[in-house]
Amino acid sequence: MPGYKYFEDFVVGQKQVTSGRTMTEADIRLCIGCSDNTHPVHVDAEYCEKHPSVHGCIVQGDLILCVADGFFAKEITPSKVPSIHYGMDKVRFVKPTYPGDTVHCETEVVEQTVKNEQFGVITWNVNVINQHGETVIFYVDKQYIGRRSAFGGQEAEGDA
Secondary structure, three states: OOOOOOHHHOOOOOEEEEEEEEOOHHHHHHHHHHHOOOOHHHHOHHHHHHOOOOOOOOOOHHHHHHHHHHHHHHHHOOOOOOEEEEEEEEEEEOOOOOOOOEEEEEEEEEEEEEOOOOEEEEEEEEEEEOOOOOEEEEEEEEEEEEOHHHOOOOOOOOOO
């Protein structure tokens, strides 16, 4: 988990690949329990058999976004510097994800914007990739991250 990583420690062009996670049928059921999303494409094998775009029940796209957000929380954004998710833009569900698929994120910092004396916004392009190397979701992620001058000036992870 990242330690002290401030707004200034991110660099436009910086790329990172996260760990992965295999999605399961249980994940689909847990998501239904939280969201009540019981669309047949997630729960009805016969419906999916007749659907021209899928070859079985698929994992909810919103669930995959939540998993990707978890990768950010664990591996990309800071844990000891004040930060908060600022938003997602341009979300595209490119390919379906099936139970048994393993997904990870490939990210690139594309913009840094100073918001005020305390915070800036880092913008990433994010591709959620399956085990076949295919993009299943693309989105732009924005994180509101503390600036070093406002929050103590600790060295970035890997410095010192």
